[in-house]
Amino acid sequence: MAQYLVSVLADSSQLATEQEMTAIRAFNLRLKAEGHWVFAGGLGSPDTATVVDGRDGEALFTDGPYLESKEYIIGFWVIEAADLDVALRLAGLGSKHCNRRVEVRPVLGA
Template sequence: MARYLMSVFGPTEPAEFGPYDSKEEVLQSFADTGAFNDKLQREGYFVFANGLEPATTATTVDGRGDKPVITDGPYLEAKEHLGGFWVIEAPDLDVALALAAQGSKACGNTVEVRPFHTEESFDAMLNGD
């Protein structure tokens, strides 16, 4: 089975209830997301999942030079940032996309799906395929 990252995106600017309009919506999203996580585990897709603190808590590290450059805040300025994620294993992209649609509905945010590198995809990149 292939491994996929399902990234959850939400607004950059922290609000009282994050991307939700009320405390009740937050609690419902947590319940729905918990039920989705349970489904992923039951059906054998679940590898790992977690939510992230707001992008404003990020620290960016650039260690490419002689001395690391450490900067408070996210690297990119954007209207949305990564807010959480799932790592799943699925037989193919179609299954991963169907699960992402269910996850998006559960958490109330958009979800991006990206496959992890495989030995084959890495070899193809090195060979210019």
């Protein structure tokens, strides 16, 4: 079994609507029932980000995201899937349920 990070992309931090939340919850239940669930969560907007650089000893904090872009990640799933075909099918359903585009990336060595 491999693990995949499914990131939810958006161009605004508008929270999911009531209807979208209901659909996401239903999808999460399905992931759990079918043994694909690892973890999921929504994220605060890039405005709430802090970049931390601790490479030189004392950590240096920078307000804001590490890169400015029109689109950013507003939430994610970590799913377990046999291969990319299974991961892509689940990601397609996830995208439909949360009504946003998603990006799928393999978690290395998982």
